[in-house]
Amino acid sequence: MSNIFTMCFVENNSQLLLQKRVKKPFKGLWNAPGGKVETYESPIEACKREIQEETGLDIDNVNFRGILTVTNENQKSSDVLMLFHTKEFSGSLCGSEEGEIDWVETEKIYSYDNTPESFTYLLPYILETDSTLTGKMIYSRKKLELFDINV
Known part of the structure; x- marks a missing residue:
């Protein structure tokens, strides 16, 4: 059985909220x-909960x-x-x-050595388009072998 996870890109002007x-x-x-999306949670509920728990911020207008x-x-x-994006937060x-x-x-x-390779591939699609993305990432031996995305 698959697990469902959320990832939220919280943007503040020219900055992005990151977690080590x-x-x-x-x-x-x-x-x-x-x-992870927990039992009885929708993905958007999980996204908001995870951001609040991990960062202290409450997010609004999540896309x-x-x-x-x-x-x-x-x-x-x-x-x-499941990917989400917002520019609205408080806390x-x-x-x-x-x-x-x-x-x-x-x-x-983009020049960091300490972000996952897949993250730098994904970032322009999130920040520079308003499109909905679908795709897949396949890893082999902890290395990204395939990053295939459709806009």
């Missing part, structure tokens, strides 16, 4: 916050941006990653046990 992961996958790398399947060689099925920023949180200049993200 303390767990696998991508332990030690900076990525957009999000997490659904797409859905990707994510598979690695050890899985018997693909996970589902005070704070980290959690999930990892350090910080606002990062968007342009710097």
